Amino acid sequence: MGRLVVISNRIADPRKPASGGLAVAVGQALEASGGLWFGWSGKIVEDGTPGEGELHLQTAGNVQLATVDLSREDHDSYYLGYSNGVLWPVFHYRLDLADFDAGYIGGYRRVNHMFARKLANLLRPDDVVWVHDYHLMPLAAELRAMGCRQRMGFFLHIPLPPPLILAAVPEHDWLMRTLFAYDLVGLQSEADVAHFSRYVGTETPADILGEHEFRAYGKTLQVQAFPIGIDVDEFQALGQGRESQDMYAQMKGEYSRRRLLLGVERLDYSKGLPQRLKTFRQLLQTYPENVGSATLIQIASPSRESVDAYAALRQELESLCGAINGNFGELDWMPVRYIHRNVARKRLPGLYRAASVALVTPLRDGMNLVAKEFVVAQDPDDPGVLVLSRFAGAAEQLAEALMVNPYDVARTAETIQRALQMPLDERQRRHQSLLTRVREQDVHWWRERFLNALANVPAP
Ligand code: ADP
Numbered sequence: 001m002g003r004l005v006v007i008s009n010r011i012a013d014p015r016k017p018a019s020g021g022l023a024v025a026v027g028q029a030l031e032a033s034g035g036l037w038f039g040w041s042g043k044i045v046e047d048g049t050p051g052e053g054e055l056h057l058q059t060a061g062n063v064q065l066a067t068v069d070l071s072r073e074d075h076d077s078y079y080l081g082y083s084n085g086v087l088w089p090v091f092h093y094r095l096d097l098a099d100f101d102a103g104y105i106g107g108y109r110r111v112n113h114m115f116a117r118k119l120a121n122l123l124r125p126d127d128v129v130w131v132h133d134y135h136l137m138p139l140a141a142e143l144r145a146m147g148c149r150q151r152m153g154f155f156l157h158i159p160l161p162p163p164l165i166l167a168a169v170p171e172h173d174w175l176m177r178t179l180f181a182y183d184l185v186g187l188q189s190e191a192d193v194a195h196f197s198r199y200v201g202t203e204t205p206a207d208i209l210g211e212h213e214f215r216a217y218g219k220t221l222q223v224q225a226f227p228i229g230i231d232v233d234e235f236q237a238l239g240q241g242r243e244s245q246d247m248y249a250q251m252k253g254e255y256s257r258r259r260l261l262l263g264v265e266r267l268d269y270s271k272g273l274p275q276r277l278k279t280f281r282q283l284l285q286t287y288p289e290n291v292g293s294a295t296l297i298q299i300a301s302p303s304r305e306s307v308d309a310y311a312a313l314r315q316e317l318e319s320l321c322g323a324i325n326g327n328f329g330e331l332d333w334m335p336v337r338y339i340h341r342n343v344a345r346k347r348l349p350g351l352y353r354a355a356s357v358a359l360v361t362p363l364r365d366g367m368n369l370v371a372k373e374f375v376v377a378q379d380p381d382d383p384g385v386l387v388l389s390r391f392a393g394a395a396e397q398l399a400e401a402l403m404v405n406p407y408d409v410a411r412t413a414e415t416i417q418r419a420l421q422m423p424l425d426e427r428q429r430r431h432q433s434l435l436t437r438v439r440e441q442d443v444h445w446w447r448e449r450f451l452n453a454l455a456n457v458p459a460p
Pocket of ligand 1: 264265266299300301341342343344345348367368369370371373
């Protein structure tokens with residue numbers, strides 16, 4: 001196999017572990033093949049010309065990093081507009097939040113075209129190209145139009161919605177057709193693959209050749225589920241570190257008489273945060289033994305604050321937290337600790353380990369890595385319980401979690417109560433099964449499965 005070329009909206013220096021599991025996993029494969037990582041530099045040029053951006057070349061060890069600046073206009077239409085104002089909400093089933101008529105599509109196409117133009121000059125004939133995520137769906141189609149014939153794969157990190165939701169995107173025909181420029185498309189879950197198959201069956205002229213094989217527009221495409229994992233060894237090592245141990249000791253000390261419930265995420269409407277707070281309120285009402293005892297720590301880091309829907313969500317959360325604390329709080333106990341900030345990654349395992357219950361209750365999520373991180377951080381002798389939304393991609397792999405429908409506040413509260421009361425032997429049993437699977441199906445397993453499948457796609 002030739003050199004690996006990875007393209008993603010943002011890139012990270014693969015040698016810096018703070019970049020997280022994906023960067024490390026992809027970075028290792030890039031190192032091994034002397035590869036190239038291409039993406040946006042993160043720089044916005046205020047008065048830049050749309051469709052133009054300076055290319056920067058750097059080396060990091062054995063890897064070449066190529067990044068391109070974006071003009072303000074391109075950034076706002078391609079990144080904030082089409083990617084995060086149209087594709088993100090629709091692909092998370094939130095048609096109500098999508099901004100269809102602002103004309104962002106022009107910027108999306110323009111930036112994908114520009115990226116392809118810059119990248120085509122850097123490609124070698126035997127490169128293997130791996131494109132990541134919804135920002136860059138049409139990239140292969142652009143590259144093919146420029147004559148690039150390399151093997152190309154695409155991985156979608158977010159869910160693929162059912163056909164009648166996807167069909168609300170005015171450009172859905174074009175968008176989905178561009179996927180046929182790839183040789184392999186990877187999705188997070190079997191549910192996503194089923195949606196793809198149904199879309200192709202009802203909305204395109206494609207022939208369904210098999211469960212994972214489709215033919216249309218003169219091209220055969222493989223589509224499979226590759227659920228992404230975490231770097232288990234890296235996360236366990238972080239858990240052994242001083243910052244994490246200090247965090248654990250601090251939380252255990254401070255909450256020695258309390259039961260800790262924990263939520264950690266970016267502040268995003270896909271994460272089901274208002275529903276979670278209402279569920280916690282219901283828990284206190286229905287099971288009053290938790291009053292004065294259960295504390296919910298909700299960490300929600302700032303995210304995409306210049307997209308309108310996020311500001312509204314932030315207000316709603318602040319108001320719900322204030323009401324719960326005002327109605328239930330006592331002088332020596334606040335039911336909700338809401339923190340609108342990042343927690344240093346080095347401290348996260350200690351925080352997870354101190355919690356009796358993790359609430360991972362998104363309304364829709366491609367995978368959800370927090371669920372997997374929580375499992376890995378637990379003390380196997382006295383593990384906490386994972387309460388997981390059936391709408392997270394991770395639900396297909398993590399069947400031993402307590403599964404909930406986050407829209408159903410009453411039953412989710414009941415399930416949290418069950419988690420709080422779960423006997424030790426059941427907690428250990430469930431945790432053992434979960435840990436085994438999270439460990440087997442880690443981020444390296446994911447990368448290797450995808451790259452093997454891409455290498456094995458029959459030549460056209
Ligand atoms: P998403 O990709 O939608 O943000 P995931 O759960 O798949 O959701 O991945 C989120 C990653 O970011 C995890 O590795 C998690 O540890 C990290 N993360 C999320 N929120 C925070 C936070 N508030 N502080 C620190 N790390 C966070």
